[in-house]
Amino acid sequence: MSFRECALNNSSFIALKQAYDDREKVAREWKAAGKTVIGTMGNDVPDEVLIAAGMLPVRIYGSGVTSTENAAKFLELNFDQIVRCQFEKLVNGEYAELFDKVVISSSTDVLIRIYSYIREIHRTEPDVKVPKEYFVDILFTPYLQHQLRNEFVVDKFIKTVGEWAGHEISDEDLRRASAICNEDRQAMREFSALRYGEQPRVMGTEALVVIGSSLFMEKDKHAALVRELLKDAVNWPVVDAPRIYMTGSVQENLALYGLIEELGGNVITEDHDWGDRHFDTDVDLNAIPVKAIAARYMCRMVSPKKSFIDDHVAATVAHTKKTGAQGLLLYSIVEDETFAWDYPNQREALADIGVKTTAIGRQGYPLKATDELKAELKGFIDQLKEVK
Amino acid sequence: MAEEKKEFRSKKKLKCTAAATAYQKAYFFDLKERVERGEKCGYLNADVPMEILRAMDIPFVVNQWWTALSAAKQMNAQYFELMAEKGYRGDICTYCAGALGASMLPDKSTAPWGGLPKISFTVTRLTCDCQMKIFDLLSKQYGAKFYPMENTTPLKYDTNWFDMCHDNWEDMFEPDRLDAMVADLRGLITFLEMETGKMFDMNKFIKMMNLINEQEMWFEKARQLLLNCGFTTVSQADLTAAILIPQWHRGTEWARDQAKSLYEELKERVDKGEKQIPNERIRMESKGRGLWFNQGFFQYFEEKYGLVFPGISHLTFASHAYMRNNVEKDPLRALAARYGIMEDVIHTPPWNNCAAVADCKEGDIDAVMYIVSSNCMLAVDGSNFQINELERAGIPVFAVRLDPTNAKAWNQDEMTKMFEEFIETRVLPRKREKEAERSK
Numbered sequence A: 001m002s003f004r005e006c007a008l009n010n011s012s013f014i015a016l017k018q019a020y021d022d023r024e025k026v027a028r029e030w031k032a033a034g035k036t037v038i039g040t041m042g043n044d045v046p047d048e049v050l051i052a053a054g055m056l057p058v059r060i061y062g063s064g065v066t067s068t069e070n071a072a073k074f075l076e077l078n079f080d081q082i083v084r085c086q087f088e089k090l091v092n093g094e095y096a097e098l099f100d101k102v103v104i105s106s107s108t109d110v111l112i113r114i115y116s117y118i119r120e121i122h123r124t125e126p127d128v129k130v131p132k133e134y135f136v137d138i139l140f141t142p143y144l145q146h147q148l149r150n151e152f153v154v155d156k157f158i159k160t161v162g163e164w165a166g167h168e169i170s171d172e173d174l175r176r177a178s179a180i181c182n183e184d185r186q187a188m189r190e191f192s193a194l195r196y197g198e199q200p201r202v203m204g205t206e207a208l209v210v211i212g213s214s215l216f217m218e219k220d221k222h223a224a225l226v227r228e229l230l231k232d233a234v235n236w237p238v239v240d241a242p243r244i245y246m247t248g249s250v251q252e253n254l255a256l257y258g259l260i261e262e263l264g265g266n267v268i269t270e271d272h273d274w275g276d277r278h279f280d281t282d283v284d285l286n287a288i289p290v291k292a293i294a295a296r297y298m299c300r301m302v303s304p305k306k307s308f309i310d311d312h313v314a315a316t317v318a319h320t321k322k323t324g325a326q327g328l329l330l331y332s333i334v335e336d337e338t339f340a341w342d343y344p345n346q347r348e349a350l351a352d353i354g355v356k357t358t359a360i361g362r363q364g365y366p367l368k369a370t371d372e373l374k375a376e377l378k379g380f381i382d383q384l385k386e387v388k
Numbered sequence B: 001m002a003e004e005k006k007e008f009r010s011k012k013k014l015k016c017t018a019a020a021t022a023y024q025k026a027y028f029f030d031l032k033e034r035v036e037r038g039e040k041c042g043y044l045n046a047d048v049p050m051e052i053l054r055a056m057d058i059p060f061v062v063n064q065w066w067t068a069l070s071a072a073k074q075m076n077a078q079y080f081e082l083m084a085e086k087g088y089r090g091d092i093c094t095y096c097a098g099a100l101g102a103s104m105l106p107d108k109s110t111a112p113w114g115g116l117p118k119i120s121f122t123v124t125r126l127t128c129d130c131q132m133k134i135f136d137l138l139s140k141q142y143g144a145k146f147y148p149m150e151n152t153t154p155l156k157y158d159t160n161w162f163d164m165c166h167d168n169w170e171d172m173f174e175p176d177r178l179d180a181m182v183a184d185l186r187g188l189i190t191f192l193e194m195e196t197g198k199m200f201d202m203n204k205f206i207k208m209m210n211l212i213n214e215q216e217m218w219f220e221k222a223r224q225l226l227l228n229c230g231f232t233t234v235s236q237a238d239l240t241a242a243i244l245i246p247q248w249h250r251g252t253e254w255a256r257d258q259a260k261s262l263y264e265e266l267k268e269r270v271d272k273g274e275k276q277i278p279n280e281r282i283r284m285e286s287k288g289r290g291l292w293f294n295q296g297f298f299q300y301f302e303e304k305y306g307l308v309f310p311g312i313s314h315l316t317f318a319s320h321a322y323m324r325n326n327v328e329k330d331p332l333r334a335l336a337a338r339y340g341i342m343e344d345v346i347h348t349p350p351w352n353n354c355a356a357v358a359d360c361k362e363g364d365i366d367a368v369m370y371i372v373s374s375n376c377m378l379a380v381d382g383s384n385f386q387i388n389e390l391e392r393a394g395i396p397v398f399a400v401r402l403d404p405t406n407a408k409a410w411n412q413d414e415m416t417k418m419f420e421e422f423i424e425t426r427v428l429p430r431k432r433e434k435e436a437e438r439s440k
Helices: A011-021 A025-032 A047-052 A081-091 A110-126 A144-165 A171-193 A205-216 A219-233 A255-262 A289-299 A309-323 A343-352 A371-387 B002-004 B015-036 B050-054 B063-072 B076-085 B098-102 B127-141 B175-196 B202-229 B236-248 B253-272 B297-306 B312-322 B331-339 B342-347 B351-362 B382-390 B413-438
Strands: A037-041 A056-059 A102-105 A132-136 A245-246 A266-270 A327-333 A356-363 B041-046 B060-062 B120-125 B145-149 B282-288 B367-373 B397-402
Touching: A011 A025, A011 A219, A025 A037, A025 A056, A037 A047, A037 B413, A047 A144, A047 B002, A056 B041, A081 B063, A102 A205, A102 A245, A110 B382, A132 A144, A144 A289, A144 B175, A171 A205, A171 A219, A205 A219, A205 A266, A245 A255, A245 A309, A255 A266, A255 A343, A255 A371, A266 A309, A266 B331, A309 A343, A309 B060, A327 A371, A327 B297, A343 A356, A343 B120, A356 A371, B002 B015, B002 B236, B002 B297, B015 B236, B015 B253, B050 B175, B050 B331, B060 B063, B063 B076, B063 B098, B076 B098, B098 B127, B098 B342, B127 B145, B145 B175, B145 B282, B145 B397, B175 B413, B202 B253, B202 B331, B236 B253, B236 B312, B282 B312, B282 B351, B282 B382, B282 B413, B297 B413, B312 B351, B342 B351, B351 B382, B367 B413, B382 B397, B397 B413
Parallel strands: A037 A056, A037 A102, A102 A132, A245 A266, A245 A327, A327 A356, B041 B060, B041 B120, B120 B145, B282 B367, B367 B397
Antiparallel strands: none
16 A cells, blocks of 8 residues: 555654554664663553653554464464464563563453463463563443542552652652643544545545554654644645545554555544544543543543443444544454444444445454455445445 | 264253252243233343342343253254344354344244243343443343443452362452442442342341352362262263252252252262262363253263263362352452452463362363353453363363354264364373372
8 A cells, every 4th residue: 555645745744654664663762771661452551650650651563473373372262363463472572571561451351361361371381471461450331430440440550650660650740641641642633633524634544654653652752743744734635535434343554444545435533442542532630640540541432342332323423423424334353343243233323324334344364355355345435435 | 873972862860950950940930920920030141149139039030041041952043043134243152142132033932931031131240342232232122221240350369269269258359359349239239129129138148148158068068079989970961950050049048958959969879889880981071161052972982981071160169159158247248259250260360270270180080171162252261271281280181162052063973083082092091191100
């Protein structure tokens, strides 16, 4: 796939793309400078806490892994291939030196198991070099008792990270870090706004680069680059292609969106963790930091995997209206199929507002652009063109 | 030969098993009558603290029991076809979604035993992302209310948890987890009181919790009896029904008495030297899911190899996972210390693998059959850790990944061949080694 010239001619975009492509570069620099780097798994590890302690959070990803033979010793085939690839990098020694710790959040039931497996590897497999694990057990059912529990969990995390850092993390540290993260989120929100509406100026692949790069670099530097990019992107050419809302398996590389673009479509929004969910909702800087951080992770844009079906459907309809998406694509890989339970209700609700949907499941990872997949995507894009 | 094997059925010898099966059926039909008379009925996942409902005398049906019954009646394939017709995937979550499929039957009375009664509310714990969705949908299908219970993950563990669980359960948990679970229990009680108009009586609950401890004490005695008698007196299939049905009814006097009867019946058989088979040679344990639709599969191997499944792990689980002494100190906390560890004990290392090895060693187990459910994240169990730990302990494991609810996916000839090869190449050589070591 290739980016548009408007993006490639922008130095900020190129800098973001370098961070997106060479995902460990900043982490290596931090390690070389003797600073602490934390690998994170799941979208609910509060970066604010790690940043407040002067650490660099870096997301663990699976793209580019060609063999999962080490992961296969521990993971059952029920684990989807993206997670298998991520786990492979944890157990094949690749991250042993780079990360001081790995922090996993309860963002999916799969990650809960990954946490217990890593813990068990530490207990039973001393020859396997894996960074020491920590678990952030956020609950997502929107009841007060769980909010209070989450505040306890975040507070415990703050104290633990303070122990790692060798100093207590103050409320002021947390507010400062939260402000940095908020600013980065705001910059990404403004950039993503250029994806929405009837005249979007951003392609899905370009958005994935801008959003994804924030997972691998300092947030303040990322925010500055996105701000700089915004000045130019507001004048990028309008993308004339059917506008697609993507739900389903996380897209931590450009393959799917690139294929959709090749076939004449454009993903303008999504609810997976490497898209719009990543920057939705700020930490309230006027509230008590621990409460504000817990609330941010508990109460933001619903997680398709952790939400009640009505909540997910309502969020899908609202977000479709907000973004002007013309069609919803559910794309999921083998063994990552939770979304399938919500889809019939999403389909019905979106049909009521004249939005088409399609579901493509049981896909392999990495993406294989088979003729069958291309035909399914092309057929859907052509349907959306007819609506236009 | 394959056709001959298909004719095998698991043979039940215990009077207790027959009594339990009859009781369960009578209970279900009585429950349906109560619901028809206007009582509200709950549909619960197996790991929900059903003690609360029992203490409140609220009728309920357990999801896994219903799925097992449907699987035994070979109904599940039809359920999943119906779901596929409605746009749902018919190939995922087959262990938990059977009732959702049953709710789509055009004539619901064609489900086993005339179908489920009217369901007023459902309760599940959020131990799996899909389970929440399934119960959410199930509730919509039945026009029922949905009460989800959260699940927290332990950061602390003890590899000898089974030595602590009866009396020192408070030390087994992080106190904050117990606090959270008690808060969840109080939330459930409030929901049920509002929903049914029945009050939760703490005194009745304490009495019930102590009845459960008595029941599990009888199971523990039965476990000790079977561990020490040196032979297998009844089949696992026989024993399983005699244990599981009272476990569904835990907290009742019937269940306590049934556990006592089981012990007494087993003791009588052991005292008389009555063996399940005369030629017992290989002792196996099963882990993971049960082979519900084909309980008779192993009888061919029983006859050819003297293969038995003593089934002690069910008794171990009954004792370890359920018995919680010192109830009066804080009854809801004691209950939290029971249901809160279920997920870990069954599905998570190091709880399950440490207990598995200890249990197999105590039971002089020669090999393990491990069924990993093919479309279930909850049931992955850390199976590789268990398998590795068992193999390291010198216990060969026959691991197979399949859908234990789908009879259509079962290839009898292929499975027979694979299992026979396992016995010939792994179990018998190891058995000979063990015998040689013992004769030294």
